[in-house]
Amino acid sequence: MKKTLLFLLLTVISCQHKSEKVSIHPEKMLESLQVISDSLDQNPEADKLAFWSGKLKEKDFSKTGSALAFIHYNLAKNLVKKDIDSAKQHINFALGLVEKEKEFNALKFTIYNGAGLISELEGKFYQSVYYFNKSAAIIMNDDSLKCKPMAKVICLLNAAQDNNKISQYQKSIEQNQLALKILKGLPEDNYKYNFRAYSQLFTACEESNIYKPDSLLFYIKKLKQISSKTNEPMQVRFTNEHMAHYYLLNNQYDKAIHHYNLVKGYDEEGLLASPESPVMIKNLYTTIANLIDLYVHTKRFPEAENLIKQADKIERQHLQLLSYYEKCLNKKAKMHYYFAKGNKEKALEEADEILALKDNILRNSGIQATEEMATIYELQAKDRSIHGLNKAIDNTENRLERNQLLLLIVGLLSLLAISWIFLLYFFQRQKRQKQEKEKILLQQQLLRTQMEPHFIFNTLSALQSFIRFDEKEKSIKYLSQFSRLLRSSLELSRKNYVPLDQEIEAIENYLSLQQMRFEYTFAYNIIVPDTDTSALLIPPMLIQPFVENAIIHGIGSLSDKGLITLEIAVEENQIVVKITDNGKGYQDKSNADSDHQSLSGTIARERLEILARENKIKTNIEITSNDNGTIVLLTLPLKN
Template sequence: MNNLFVDYSNVAAIYVSLNKPALGEKFIQKASKLKAQFPKLIFPNNEITFQNSLAAVYRLQGKDKAAIDVLNHLVQLQRGIYQSENTQAIAEMNALYQLQAKDQSIRILNENIKINKLQLQQNRLGLIISSLAVILLIIILFFLYYSFRQRRSRQEKEKVLLQQQLLRTQMEPHFIFNTLSAVQSFMRLDKKENAIKYLNRFSRLLRSNLELSRENLVPLNEELETLENYLILQQMRFEDAFHYQITQPEDQDLSAVMLPPMLIQPYVENAILHGINLETGDGSIDIQFALSADILRVTIKDSGKVNPDIPEITHRSLSGTISRERMQLLGKKASLQTTKDPTAGTTVTLLIPITY
């Protein structure tokens, strides 16, 4: 429609240039009808061509006033087109500027994001390095603390072992002194045969003690054998003034149970010397062993004094003092408990830590 509208206007302009206003007016009318039929389809620039041709037709026809009105309308139309184009150009420039500004903002934002990512990576790397340094420091401190604890524990253990050995060396002369006293008693009473038997068994017991004294821990079966030899010697010394009974743990491999040597014998000695009446000849010593996890429970019970009217004489046993000190060195699991009954004697309960 625009092409046909422009063609009508141009043909009219050609007839005007040929000085044929009637024919020019004819095509002007055709263009006007087309414009009236499709007013919204005509472009503004094509309207300018139409108005120029219409003004030329009016001028050629001598209608100057109509030509001037058309030209004034043409000026207004051109001004409106210019303003519209100018407004559109400004809008396009503004849109372009805003688009460029947005692009610039997006570019700056992307650069800031990259910078933030780099800073975040650096911070993360610094945090990882700091964390690793802290973990390494903790590991080193823990290792040093653990090494210190191990060294201290080892030193404490060695100290305890040395103290145990020192106390055992203090007990051996005490034990030998009691034995020599018994032999001297036999010799004074002219009981040479008993003295020989006593010395024979004592030599075996002393050899066993010397072998065990080299060890920090000994099997329970060897300790029981040594204890029974000692009880036999004491029976010989006091001419069977008492009898004894040893109850061992059942269904247990006693050779696998390890405990400190010569720890029970002093309490048995104390029960014989101070817990029974040796003059009557009917004293009794009952020794029971029981295993529970890593604890050996030893119960030593004597029959007590038969004559309650005889005042009890307080006796401070050297071997008992040494044994109590040895028990204290065995740790918190070790304990010693003494229960006295005027009619049933004294019961000593030992809890001894053991190993397998």
């Protein structure tokens, strides 16, 4: 009887303690804080930093994760212009707290958007893309999201702008269209945001593979309507720039030149008003580069020469402000000018500088992406760890409150400890596997970026030879075909897997270029399977290095009658590629696989090893050489 009374007494005490703990519902607390925040935003004289610092010390808020996250977010928002390091610390606290919550989508949206803005101010582009897209995903997936419509619009436009920069055009189009849909439901005309959405839609549609002239024309009409109403100089400037792009795509060069000259006028006026503005300097520099190219294309060389002098002057005065991409655009225009004027030596100098700039672009973007994504992975791992530990503490406290009997507590804690040890082991193993896969993917991307400069260097060497011997027609034909091959190469190198038919097309284009280079001293034959090759996916740029070796080391020594045969056979989850040449073979067959490797061939072997580990399948390279030629057998992974 005494034991029963003791148990009832402990139960009553536990219930009283629990009822004291929950004083205000988290949603009500968050709503009250939101009302206070809106009121403070309307009062410019209020000391917001001191107010939110005081709220941080109140015990009621420290016990509620959502309210505490909201306070840290407001501290970050008010510190971002004064002390970005402290702002970053508070936004990370807010992220850690909000990640634990299953609900509060409006709060998550706000904090992710804030994290994106802070990352953008720090110059961490890929982190800002990550957080803006997380914030935009909440808007797109939750129709009942309760937050200010204009905040949704700004977030969607920020995410769309960054997605355009990383070639995620379809995602950018969806985000811009949703922003326009929200703007239509607002009572007043928001010309600034409507203009930005249509401008970004034009860029996404123009840069994407699916080119729709009617869509571009529709967006231009919208931009002209808005800019004519507002008469805002930058809106008029960007409208003219988009019109110039449109006419350029439709080969209406005189109209494109007219609109680019209007853009140049606005840029020059803006630079006069703000001589040290980096944006104005970059805009004028880029506009001049586009005009140089158009003048060269229409054979208006004096105008092109004057603009080259202007561009060189800007480059001398503001070299540190200009990005590698902007410099590359100008160098390309100058290369076209010198080539059209017959100054081959200058054209080659500009081509060499373009290669160096592109190499810097690839290297720097790869390093930045790797570093920033590593930081994101660390933050995610930290959030999961904090979430797991806090959940364990909460479970333990709840069990202690429900039952004060020592033996039962020991039993429950033992069971809880065993289950958590198992879960932690399982999570750690999953984490290691995920990190290994991510590491392999990054290694593949880095290896592919190593192959591109090597391939471009070899191809430009051939172009240099044609120019040196004054073979203009061959040079023009070779340059045109090379530009198509370079475009397809850049597109394929961005992907982990590409359709087999695209890879075959790129190889055939490459063989055609090499035929021109070697004066048609060899022929080639490509045998493909009867299946639909567009539905078969293979890793890009793995076959080309061995085709290159077949040309250089296989039939390169033959004066004529060289033959290269490429046979592709499809098996279950892999394809077998057979590359045969009728050259003289390698004299020392034991070194056929080691002494005659190009840099790209070595990189291809490394990629195959990574792919084998990633897909847990066998990849292989077999090389057989004799007096009748050389046979290379490649076994590659395949996806449907």
